[in-house]
Structure formats: C-alpha cells, structure tokens
Amino acid sequence: MTRSSVAVLALVALTLALVPGLSRAAVFSPQTATLDNGMQVVLVENHRAPVVTHMVWYKVGSADEPQGVSGIAHFLEHLMFKGTDKMVPGDFSKIVARNGGNDNAFTSWDYTGYFQNIARDRLDLVMEMEADRMTNLKLSDDVVLPERDVIIEERRSRIDTSPGALLGEQMRASLYMAHPYGRSIIGWRHEMEKLSTEDALEFYRDWYAPNNAILVVAGDITMDELLPMAEKYYGVIPRGKDMTRNRVQEPVQHAPRKVTMRDPQVGQASWSRYYLAPSYNTDAADAVPLDVLSEIIGSGTTSRFFKALVVDQEIASSVGTFYDPVTVDLASFGVYAVPRGDVDLADLEKAVEAEIAKVVADGVTQDELDRAKQKLLDSAVFARDSLSAGARVLGQSLAVGLTVDQVESWPDRISGVTVEQVNDAAKRVFDAKKSVTGWLMPPEGGPVTGAGAALPITSGEGVH
Template sequence: MNARSWMVAALALCLGGLTLPVAAETPPVHEYQLDNGMTVLVREDHRAPVAVSMVWYAVGSSYEQRPVTGISHVVEHMMFKGTESRETGEFSRLIAERGGRQNAFTGRDYTGYHQQLAVEHLPLAFELEADRMQNLVFDADEYEREMEVVREERRQRVEDNPTAKFIERFRATAWSASPYGQPVIGWMEDLDRLRLAEVEDWYQRWHGPESATLVVVGAVDPDEVHELAREHFGEVPARDRPEPVPASDIPDPGERSVTVRIPAELPFLALGWRVPTLGSIDLDDEEERGDVYALALLRAVLSGGRAAILPERLEREQGVAVGAGASYSSMSRLQDLFMLSGRPAPDVELDELEAALRDEVRRLKEEPLEEERLERARRQYVADELFSQDSMRAQAMRLGALQSTGIGWEAGERFLEGVQAVTAEDIQRVAQRYLVDDQLTVGRLIPRGQDQADNSGEEE
C-alpha cells in the first residue's frame, strides 16, 4: 500500500465513525541513535524517486534571553555561509545543480534545514549538513551583510505589518516570564547590539549532533539511510548541551490587557488564555493528555470551517465580525495560548465584538455541545490533519517538530486517536478549567487617531 493509499484508507476509517488508530495504517517510523547522540528518523514513501532530508536542532527563540533575542534566527542565516572547505554559496549551488531545493526555518523551539532532491543525491545532502554542523566559518564581513538582511526582514514582517506588530506586543503582555513572550526574529534593539562572537558561541553550544535530529522521508531503505547517516554524521564530535533557560511562566493570576495604537487600516481584537500543550504536560498522565486533545478539538469546534461556531454566529448570524477564528498549537514545547481573534464589522465597536466572543465562551461552559456539531468538527479536524500530511515534506516537518520539542514522534502518531475519543463533556470541562479570566489576556489594536478617549495601556 503506497502512502496516498494508506492516507485515503485511514481517512475513510476515521470519517466512517470508527476509532481505529490512524497510526496503524501509516508506514512505520524507523528510529536510530548515533553514538554521538544524534537521532535519525526515517519513513518510507515510494510515490516518487525523491526524498526529503531535514536536520533539526532543538534550539529556537524560546531558548534565548534578553539581550540576545533573535540569535537562533541569525545562526540560521549564517549556516548558509562558508565552511572551512566550502565558500559562501557553494552549498546552495551544489543542491541546485542536481535539481534539488533547500531552505531553512527558525521557530520558538527548533531550527531546521531541509533539502528535497532525487534519492541518489541524498549522500550529498548529508555531506553538506555534516560539514556545516562542525566547520562553519564566522567571517565578520559576511556577518555584517547578513545582519542587514535580518533587520530588513524584521522591518518587512513586523514593523510594516500592523497586525504582526500588534500580536508581538500581545504575546509579550500575555507572558510574564515565558520565552514565548519574545519574537522569534528578536527585538530590533537586541539585533542592533548583537555581536559576532555571541553568534559563534550560540552555534558552538547548540548546533552539535547531541541537539540534532535527522529526518528522512522518501523512496529510501531505512537501514541504508542509517548507515549513510553513520558515515557522514557519526564522526562529528558531541558537545556538552547546556540546560535551557527556565521555561515556565511566573504564576500571575488576573486578567491582563494591552491596547496598541499604531497606524493601521482596521482594528483587531485578540483574547488569549494560557493553556497546556503536549510539551508542557506529563505524557503518561491520561487526564492531562485528554485535556490537550479536547483543546485541539475545541479549536476546530470554534473555527474549523464555515460551519464552525465563530463564523456561523459572529459573522453570519450576528454580523459583528468580518472575520473571527480560534488558534491553538497543541504540539508546542511550553504552555501556549488558546486564542480567539477577529476584526469587527463596519460600525461595530471592539467592545461589542469582545462581548460576543466572551458570550460564546460562556455558552461552552454552561451548555454541553450538540453531538452533531461535535461530530462535524471531529470529522473536519481529522480530514484536515490527514490531508495536511499528504506530502513528504509535511510528514518530515511533523516528525522533526515533535522530536525537537521533546514530545517525541510517537505522541503524534497517537494524536488523532485521542482526538476521536473527545466527548462533549470533555469540551465543556476544558472550557471551564482553562478559559477563565485569571489566565486571560485581552489585546486591542486601534488604528492611530481613532478612539483617543481612553489611552490606558497605550503602546506606541
């Protein structure tokens, strides 16, 4: 059975009302451990004679402390510079000459580097990644040029994007001490003072094999990939991985709020509650896992398609929003935010939209969810999850993210089974337990020049 076939078969089982574990229908994940601590995960997918290769480092912005925010992202940029044996640009040129594609990304909990290329070129990808894992050169001129690129990236993505700038301030307010309150790209003040020596030290501390996971998905033999990994990565010396910064937020009960007044075309509202994730709980605790599954499905109940609660009631029935939705990342390393957000309809005040959102939360706590609505959300959630994993790259992304956050790829294999078991009572329970004012942050984006009567909490 090929990868597309198992996905369709699993989808049919789930949407047919059965609760068979989806993981039983998927090609297995083969896990290996190199002597230097590097983890290797391999999944076969023979739809095409290609492979996706990813090297993940378990370090991201949540490992940082001021005044060095953004440093993980800066290292990502520097990893495309030269090594002791290769000039800047040679990595990209060698992959492109063989018809491959390559890129990288930085998140809160990890940094990843990936290539998609014909299977016969997999040894080259391993060779290049092993080279920059241990032999990166930190040239001062290259660093200064790259820092200009990073600053411009921040200006375009954040400074010139009112919603992104608002969400950055909102998250900083929601967390007293959790590193999830700082932006992945870093604060501009920190980027301006960051020094090359600090960046090189960050690379040396966090980018060794003991912090790395190699993920390969494609038309490969798992044991052959293991041997190839041993050949190229096995001799890279392990380093002493430091302890991450304290990760938990300081208990600070009480609702928080922030009002951001900046140039913008439209107002925006966000409500965020601090809630558990798979990475922040005891995975052996069935009740805690059940809460995360229920929160994940609650997000779909509220925002999973046009038939979900928020689009149906706030947009079409009440007409108080031109867009309203929910978001929640269940597979984060630390506690995260369960968020409701939206833009008010013309001539609707932010207070009216906030009241409507709070009313939906109140209803979730007081009234058990209709079984028909719950089942529709469950089916939509399962379908979205399965189809999102249809590509080799998406499969590799999921495996690498789960492993790098410390959750472990096995928890992801069990996730859909857990979601399928969520009941209306579970939804009501987590709404009552977690969507409470003591864990709430309210954020309002008000276009500068509007509603100047109340300047409390103003952010310039």
C-alpha cells in the same frame, strides 16, 4: 519558505494532536534509529516519486537564548549559509538549486530546522553538506556584520512596518510575563544591533551538535539505504556537550491584560485574545480536547463562532481560533475577529465574549464533537499524501521532547475524546485572568489611503 507555506505546515502540525500512549492506528509509520553520537534518525518512506525531503532539526530556539542576545537563534540560522572550509558563503543553496532541489531554514521558540527537497540520487550530496556545516561553520566579522544588517532589515520589513505583527509581538510579551515565549523570535532591535560574531559562535558551539539534533528523511528510500549514509556523514561527528533548557517558568497570573494599538496603516479594525493554555508536555489530558474545541468553535465557515457572529448576528466579517500545543512549555489558545462595516470593537468584543460564555456554561454537543473528530481524522489522511508533512510533524514533535509513539497514537486518542473532556478543558482554558486582549485600530482621523485589515501575527516561526 513563504509565509503561506509556513501556515500550511503549521496547520498540519496543529491538526495532528500529539498525546501519550501506544499506537494502534498509525499516522506516518516512521522508522527510527540512533547513531552512536546520539543523533536520532527518523525515516518516513514514500516511494511515489524518486525524491526526498531531508531535514535536520536542532533542539534549540529563541526561548533558549541567553539574556541580552535576543535573536541570536534566528541570526545563526542565517549564518549557517555562510560557508565552511569546503564551501564559500552562499554556495550551499546554489549547489542545491543546480542539482534540481530547493532548501530553506526556519526558527521557532523551541527549535531551528534546515531542509532540502531533492532527487533521491542527490541525497548523499545534501547530507554531506549539512553534516559539514553542523561542525565546520566558519564565521568572521566580514560575513557576520553585513548579515546582521540583513536581519535588522528583515525585522523592519516583517515586524516594524506591520501593525498586526507589532501588536502580536506586544500581546505575547504580555501573555508570558516571565517565560521566554514572550520574546520575539527575530529579536528585539536594540539587542539585535549588538549581536556579534562571538555571540553566534558561542551559541553554535553550545547547541549545534549531533546529540542535540534530529535527522528526518521522507521519501523514496529505505532504512537499509539511509542508515549507512547517516553513519557516514553524521555518525563521524563527535558528540557535543549535553545541553539543558534552563527556562524561567511562568508565575501565577491574577489579572487580564489589554493591548491597544492605533496605526495609520490599519484600514480595518480587528480584535483578538490570547489565553495561556496547556501543551502536550505540560498537560496532555487537556491538549487533545482543546484541539477538538478549536475545531468546533473556530475552524472555518462551519464553525460555531462563524455561524453565530458572521452569519446569524452579522456583527463580524471573519472570526476564528488558533491553538498550537506542540511546545516544550505552556502554549496559547487564541480567538480573533474582524468587525463588519462600522461595528464598534467594544460591541464585537461583547459578542465574542458572549459566545465564549456559552461554551463555558453549556458546553459543546455530541454532534459537534463527532463532526470535529471526523474532520481531524480526515486531515491525517491528507497529511500522509504530502512528502514533507510527515517529516515536518515528526521533526517538530521530537524537537520539543515528544516521541514517535505520541505522534502515531493520534488517531486513537482523538477518537477517544468525549464531550465531557472538551467541556472541562474549555472551562479551564477560558480564564480571563490568564489572557491578553488586543485591539488594533486606525488612527482617530481614519486610515491612510489603501490601508487594509491587519490581524496580529500568530505564526511561531521566522524563516531564512
């Protein structure tokens, strides 16, 4: 999966606000069932073409890793392609490709997912292979240790040589003082270098079981056709032990933090700030208003911050916000900006803070609210047109503990958001004591030739 595809899918997930309540206006109209071994089955029918998206989501991610083995969730994601008694290492993806499909996998703090896009008449093939590696993965040092070198190189190329990624990693580690969301998904290098075959097998035995997994299929198939296939391949797998997410909770935060980084690769300075924010699991009442707030102040060239800082004041070349409340525990709300020309970061920071202060003091208007809600509702229409969007949003939501009804209730809930709710949520989230500010700058002597802007990485996924 490319970073661009991750970004697109993440945007779909962010726009589909997930809150409690029963649905009157459906989003994806999924059908659900549960196998005897506890595996949940979800179907989104789409008969426009004879193809399907097949996904298996495990309710485990990097935030569930034991202390000292950071990166093991992502490492195991790689190792799941190393074969079973029925399949030699590397053959999984080759077989999918030979049958006209494509596949990949991804790891986040709260989940790990595997998917294939393939013709409808090949669904039983990929389902059989996926079920096989759920329970029959074979690992030994001769395949594990070379793959450990691969993930270390991946960290080097994606994180260690990217100033924006490094700063984002440091900012998250500062934002979450105790909670494992501050841990790097790919892992800390000194711990990655010690990951072993037994570490991977122990994590696999604990978490990879049908009762900790969700099967999501979208495409040209009915539940009457899907359920017997799921029972044939997944239903025969014995239930595993019941796992719980034992996570350290975040303490009360009393002071803002700041992370400053200079790097020769940075040609254009950038500014960012992360705030601790509620998720749909921790405070659903504020989560939907914050989705709307993010749309109003920081989504695209028509947003309030863009018009104020880029168009009117001409102090920034770009500005925006991000918010991902689809998490098990506390989420984050971010604001970022790039200065125009030689504008000093301190001046840019003052300008952004002034706009935040206006939101807190004066709130948003009814007109802003109405336009933002309409854009979000329109996004649901576009999401229905995508074969994989429904599978992705439903899988992510269920993996963090939300329900199908919470996904399907989105149109009603977003339509019911009021100005007062948005303004109250803004006052609560823009709390400097619960924030981390990042300054990314060229070295004192100036950037190296050819260096460009580098914003902190905000994506929450590592991909195979």
